[in-house]
Amino acid sequence: MRTFVLLMCLVMGCLAQVPHTCRSPPLLTGALSVANEKFYANAKYTYDAMLKRIRFKEVGYYENKTFGIDALLLFREGVMYTINHRNKTCKKERLKREDFHPMEIPADAALLGQVILGSSSGPGQGLLVNTWYGEVATPSGKDKWVSTFTEFGCIPVSSAYYTDKTGWMLSSFFNIVVGILDPLEFFPPKFCQGALLDETEEAANFYSIFKNLTKYS
8 A cells, every 4th residue: 555655646746747848769669650631551660860760661541542651761861762662663862851850849849738648546557648739830831730758758659740731640659669670671672772863853851751642552
């Protein structure tokens, strides 16, 4: 009984503290689901904030068609590979280096609240999280976002991002491991070695992965 009382005091003490903005660990491996009004997808990702690189493998549905995407984003090199394993081909595009954004809650974000997901009635039954709101200035106006991160460890739990073009894009993160399980994820397959960089197209960014989803179906 004494242990339970001490645990409850610890939980209440944590709730009494003012949450602070934070940055996630620099190396993460995990999965997420992404959805809006038009499509739904599940993805696995490998994330390296130190060397600014992301591997993103996704399978989903768009307009009643299945699509698959395998993309390797190397921001320091300014290159993005879109990999087609079925045809053994790669598209190599210029990537905007400045578009790398670490997983974090920026300093100017507004705290919406702190809650326990699940239950606080016993140990291991709940997860203490903070939900934040922010806006991003764009040439066409302002994008909006709402993100939930864990209080301890600053691990992403969910995110909602709004643009006039896409509407609200909802993401849920799960099965996250701190660290890189397979360093080879950050190297393109051998059949990509002959891919030529297209210098004529506009430089890509993270959202270029989702352009023209039907071509991946």
